Amino acid sequence: MMCGITGTPGTGKSTAADELARRGHTVVHITDIAQPYVLGRDPERDTQVIDTDRMVDEFVPFDGFIEGHFAHLLPCDRMVVMRLRPDELAARLRARGYEQDKIRENRDAEALDVCLIETVEQFSPNQVFELDTTGKSPVVCADLIEQFYLGEIPASFGSIDWSSYAEGSL
Numbered sequence: 001m002m003c004g005i006t007g008t009p010g011t012g013k014s015t016a017a018d019e020l021a022r023r024g025h026t027v028v029h030i031t032d033i034a035q036p037y038v039l040g041r042d043p044e045r046d047t048q049v050i051d052t053d054r055m056v057d058e059f060v061p062f063d064g065f066i067e068g069h070f071a072h073l074l075p076c077d078r079m080v081v082m083r084l085r086p087d088e089l090a091a092r093l094r095a096r097g098y099e100q101d102k103i104r105e106n107r108d109a110e111a112l113d114v115c116l117i118e119t120v121e122q123f124s125p126n127q128v129f130e131l132d133t134t135g136k137s138p139v140v141c142a143d144l145i146e147q148f149y150l151g152e153i154p155a156s157f158g159s160i161d162w163s164s165y166a167e168g169s170l
């Protein structure tokens with residue numbers, strides 16, 4: 001059983017995944033396997049361009065958690081989409097030193113459910129768990145992810161509406 005953990009940058013994916021690793025689960029961070037697939041840099045978006053097609057083709061599934069923004073492209077059995085209220089997300093990205101444009105792009109993507117939509121397009125409803133992390137500690141987030149992984153809580157998504165946060169001033 002391989003469970004993907006995806007979400008907008010800053011929602012706490014790697015922090016929760018590190019907690020799962022501390023509990024003894026096998027955890028792979030996509031950032032640790034992506035290097036051979038880097039095609040170059042997109043200066044406008046200040047991000048690396050990854051050959052995701054080749055990465056997906058060469059990926060070998062395993063038992064555990066695969067964490068990262070592209071996890072929903074991989075052959076996961078279950079998917080967790082981590083969410084964070086957009087104003088909180090913007091504050092976190094500001095604290096990380098992100099440029100205003102990048103904060104706005106990610107805040108708006110979170111407000112408009114971009115990651116969730118991409119995930120539900122790839123998986124069936126009984127595979128997707130949308131986790132609102134707002135106000136939850138990394139330990140509580142890891143607890144909920146673990147319970148979903150073990151089948152102790154059901155798939156669910158679609159109850160969040162943060163559209164009013166999109167395109168507002170920062």
Ligand SMILES: Nc1ncnc2c1ncn2[C@@H]1O[C@H](COP(=O)(O)OP(=O)(O)OP(=O)(O)O)[C@@H](O)[C@H]1O
Pocket residue numbers: 007008009010011012013014015016069092133136137138141
């Ligand atoms: N549940 C939480 N509560 C409060 N702060 C958190 C929580 N989870 C993560 N953080 C903090 O938020 C920041 C972003 O967390 P993290 O790096 O885990 O996000 P991410 O989704 O993996 O981001 P990226 O996709 O850019 O790697 C870090 O400073 C981290 O300490």
